Amino acid sequence: VTFLCLPPVSFLLLPHALALWACTRSCPSRCTCTQEKSCSVLCDRINMADLPKEFPCEASSINLDKNNLKFLSERAFGTLPSLKSLSLDHNNISFITPGAFKGLPNLVELKMAHNEYIRYLHTRTFTSLKRLVRLDLSDCNLFSMPDRIFIEQTALKELLCFQNNFRRVPGAIRGMENLTHVYLERNRIEAVAYNSLLGLTSLKYLNLQENRINVIHDEAFKDLQQLENFYLNDNLLAELPKQAFKGLSRLKMLNLGGNLLTNVSKTWFSDLVELEVLYLDRNQLCFIEEGAFENLTSLITLHLNSNNLTALPFSVFQPIYFIGRLYLFRNPWECDCSLEWLKEWMENYKLVRDIPCASPSSVAGLDLSEVVYARLNGTCVDPAELNLTTALPDNPTTENKFNILISKLLQQELKEDLVNSTESFRNGTLLDPAESQVSGGYNGFSTGRALLVLLSMYLIQAETGPH
Structure with a gap:
């Protein structure tokens, strides 16, 4: 390119002008191409049914959201060596040809969420995306993924697959040692097997909430030693393995709310020395084993609300001196x-x-x-x-004790008499036992009055001592 081909610009502005011209010279029809820090191509919300034949070679990001795209052919985007981000959210994509993303060797982020007709992915769908770091396949209609689909995506850190139809944790993520965030909420997962999460040694965030999980195998989480945030809420868990969270010493937040748990075992949380927030709300808890919380030395917030708890013994709760907030409402x-x-x-x-x-x-x-x-x-x-x-009173005398007991017993007797619809008063005065016997037989001398006599004798004896 010679200077004669460019509009008159100052020498200092030449690099920016060159970049702007390069970004816009092959901008697709109806799209907008901008050059700020890098070349961005905006083709969203234009009812596009087919991909443009050409994109700017210098494009670093392409937004194709909310169109009517249905099919991605092989090398659908040509060769775009500078492309880092590609978004295809909210389209009608139903089929992705193997190798559709070839020619995008430096792509870091790929978003294909909210494409309800994607039901199947080929093993070679993401071929050549060796630098992919973030992949969003949320809210599609996926039932499964091939186990070797990410064989080339060794750099992948974030995988978003929430709101699909998975019935098990995708085997494709097994052994992906660079994954840090996995989103699998709102699927149909029924179990977490002993090998479901093997090799995820860098995982920090795992979301399995709102599935149908009713079984967790022993040592299912044993490789998640870097895990910090773990969502298991709103599943069907009625019990957990004794050492369910063994080794998760970095865990800071654990959500077990909205399950079917009836008790809390003292072995569950023994390794969670850095746990700060624990959700056990919306279960069916009626018993917490003594020592269940004793190793939670970093706990700040504990949610026990909306359960069936009637008691919280001090021996269970005694080690929690440092808690900042405790939620106990909606319990009987x-x-x-x-x-x-x-x-x-x-x-x-x-x-x-x-x-x-x-x-x-x-x-x-x-x-x-x-x-x-x-x-x-x-x-x-x-x-x-x-x-x-x-x-x-602080220092009750025998007379005080006696008067209080009389008051309570008389009120109880009045309550019983009203329930039994018997006449308890005569001219505003309570009948004494003798009158009651004369007028009403033995039943007039109530259990309350008998207890009153016995208590009177007991208190007098306690005051005067044995003779």
């Missing part, structure tokens, strides 16, 4: 004395709230923070089956 909590420690923890650290009580009935509907635990001789007393949550 039994707010008896076993949860008194949790109420104190709530008040002292302000790291948890919304713990609605389901039982006992006297506190049902209250938040744990509103429950007042009574103490008798220094021992916590469970909330009675009455709507009473007022604590005893």
